[in-house]
Amino acid sequence: MTQQTQRETEDYDLIIVGSGSGNSLITDAWDERRVAIVDGGVFGGTCLNVGCIPTKMYVYPSATALHGLELDRLGVGMERTGVSWPAIRDRVFGRIDAISQGGLEYREGLENVDVYTEYARLVEPHVLETASGARLRGEQIVFASGSRSVVPEIPGADLPGVHTSDTVMRLEELPRDVVILGGGFIAAEFAGIFTGLGSRVIQANRSERVLREHDAEIAERYVREAGRQWDLRLNTEIARIERDGERLAVTLSGEDGEETVGADVVLVATGRRSNVDLLGAEEAGLDVVDGVLAVDEHQRVLSGGEPVPGLWGLGDVSSTTQLKHLANAQARTVSHNLLHPDELAATDERYVPHAVFTTPQIAAVGQTQEQAEEAAAREGYEVAVKVQDYGDVAYGWAMEDKQGLVKLIARRDTGELLGAHIIGTEASNLIQPLIQAMSFGLPAHRMARGQYWIHPALAEVVENALLGLEVPGN
Numbered sequence: 001m002t003q004q005t006q007r008e009t010e011d012y013d014l015i016i017v018g019s020g021s022g023n024s025l026i027t028d029a030w031d032e033r034r035v036a037i038v039d040g041g042v043f044g045g046t047c048l049n050v051g052c053i054p055t056k057m058y059v060y061p062s063a064t065a066l067h068g069l070e071l072d073r074l075g076v077g078m079e080r081t082g083v084s085w086p087a088i089r090d091r092v093f094g095r096i097d098a099i100s101q102g103g104l105e106y107r108e109g110l111e112n113v114d115v116y117t118e119y120a121r122l123v124e125p126h127v128l129e130t131a132s133g134a135r136l137r138g139e140q141i142v143f144a145s146g147s148r149s150v151v152p153e154i155p156g157a158d159l160p161g162v163h164t165s166d167t168v169m170r171l172e173e174l175p176r177d178v179v180i181l182g183g184g185f186i187a188a189e190f191a192g193i194f195t196g197l198g199s200r201v202i203q204a205n206r207s208e209r210v211l212r213e214h215d216a217e218i219a220e221r222y223v224r225e226a227g228r229q230w231d232l233r234l235n236t237e238i239a240r241i242e243r244d245g246e247r248l249a250v251t252l253s254g255e256d257g258e259e260t261v262g263a264d265v266v267l268v269a270t271g272r273r274s275n276v277d278l279l280g281a282e283e284a285g286l287d288v289v290d291g292v293l294a295v296d297e298h299q300r301v302l303s304g305g306e307p308v309p310g311l312w313g314l315g316d317v318s319s320t321t322q323l324k325h326l327a328n329a330q331a332r333t334v335s336h337n338l339l340h341p342d343e344l345a346a347t348d349e350r351y352v353p354h355a356v357f358t359t360p361q362i363a364a365v366g367q368t369q370e371q372a373e374e375a376a377a378r379e380g381y382e383v384a385v386k387v388q389d390y391g392d393v394a395y396g397w398a399m400e401d402k403q404g405l406v407k408l409i410a411r412r413d414t415g416e417l418l419g420a421h422i423i424g425t426e427a428s429n430l431i432q433p434l435i436q437a438m439s440f441g442l443p444a445h446r447m448a449r450g451q452y453w454i455h456p457a458l459a460e461v462v463e464n465a466l467l468g469l470e471v472p473g474n
């Protein structure tokens, strides 16, 4: 304490807490001003180090292997003759760790930027104290401190062999048996990854419903497809985890009582919470709503519902939707607003899409059918819904596809697209023109007939879904 009071407060024009999307705020425009970036974790944040990027670098080889194994239906027999987990892991982290380290060194090399590789907490709305006691005052402070995994209180959850997504990608060897707890994004992606690489996977989902924010029809199709590939157990929890020699004994509790299974690895994927608590935001008088730092559409931090001058929030710390492209969009808003206080920009969050890179892929934007029907009943219009199977378009015949579907939801009176939901091969790419149409207000019939669709590309499944909607012009 004495030591802390003796230290002088450093003054900055801009302090950024969190080096994920927050790192992008340090542009040339700040060259003549003093900037501090503070991060107590690995430089570059979640997406780069333990999130989007490494997971997809595992998804690609795994999904490619799975794809090969399913070619029997097309008259081509393939075998998975060997999987080198260490080779995949070293390829992934050989690239990523170097980017993180390079990013840190670059920032440290900038004359106007100080990097603090430690955690920090607010002591006053404009003053932070780092773990080692340094005091930093910022005329502007941006909170971009992300989220962290939540691990429920399960007996044995602290045993070696029990992982979250933060650690499971660094395993020494490919596990033979994996138990995954959860039915969200991370569980779905890792169930696909491990299955494709040859592990035996049990995915335990607490309730009947997986991927709960998805359209019900997509979630049902996922259950069918996941169930074909790995052991997906609904209404099942982990009661306890015990050591069993070198392995783990995992007791699952489901509708038929308890069963103990052997596992090398347990992956807990039960959600992530905002790091707002680590900032001491509430104690400093800032609003915390739904567990996240409250911000307005300009990303200004709120206190008592009013914006606090010079304080900004972006990404997972201040958003209940935890997606990198959203964090990046919010960072662009903050970047503009820091420099143009008289012409504040707002983040457009009308159509924030997402994709789950499981097998098959899932992608969605806008309202589910249930949400659209509720809104229509409330506001007095009708919705049109079309479900188009991949298997009914030419490229789907080539693929002999029995998995994929595109579901579109539109206003019956205007053709305005309200929601798009895809499960199947390349869902994350097929959805992009639909995101574009929704973002720029292109109605269904105009989108279908106002352009050529390459024949016989898989994208025809989107064209046919558009043409199948009962909307003006069709």
Ligand SMILES: Cc1cc2nc3c(=O)[nH]c(=O)nc-3n(C[C@H](O)[C@H](O)[C@H](O)COP(=O)(O)OP(=O)(O)OC[C@H]3O[C@@H](n4cnc5c(N)ncnc54)[C@H](O)[C@@H]3O)c2cc1C
Pocket (backbone or CB within 6 Å): 017, 018, 019, 020, 021, 022, 038, 039, 040, 041, 042, 043, 044, 045, 046, 047, 048, 050, 051, 052, 053, 055, 118, 119, 120, 121, 144, 145, 146, 147, 165, 186, 275, 278, 279, 314, 315, 316, 317, 322, 323, 324, 325, 326, 327
């Ligand atoms: C396994 C996984 C896969 C994912 N895949 C995808 C995907 O495919 N697509 C997608 O869009 N999103 C994906 N996400 C979500 C995405 O990674 C996050 O939404 C995004 O990275 C959030 O960025 P951010 O800048 O808000 O926070 P982060 O990137 O988490 O950065 C926050 C930083 O703040 C630091 N920090 C925290 N508290 C403090 C403090 N008090 N003081 C100092 N530093 C602090 C942390 O160490 C961290 O480095 C995935 C997430 C996970 C976990």
Ligand SMILES: NC(=O)c1ccc[n+]([C@@H]2O[C@H](COP(=O)([O-])OP(=O)(O)OC[C@H]3O[C@@H](n4cnc5c(N)ncnc54)[C@H](O)[C@@H]3O)[C@@H](O)[C@H]2O)c1
Pocket (backbone or CB within 6 Å): 152, 181, 182, 183, 184, 185, 186, 187, 189, 205, 206, 207, 210, 211, 212, 237, 269, 270, 271, 272, 321, 322, 323, 354, 355, 356, 357
């Ligand atoms: N492709 C992507 O964009 C991508 C990939 C991975 C993660 N993410 C982001 O990261 C976030 C976190 O992912 P996630 O999968 O951990 O969270 P999630 O919110 O998607 O899913 C959490 C799951 O855990 C279950 N659960 C919660 N508490 C539980 C408990 N006590 N016992 C058993 N089950 C419990 C929930 O029912 C749910 O099925 C996602 O919401 C997403 O925004 C995105």
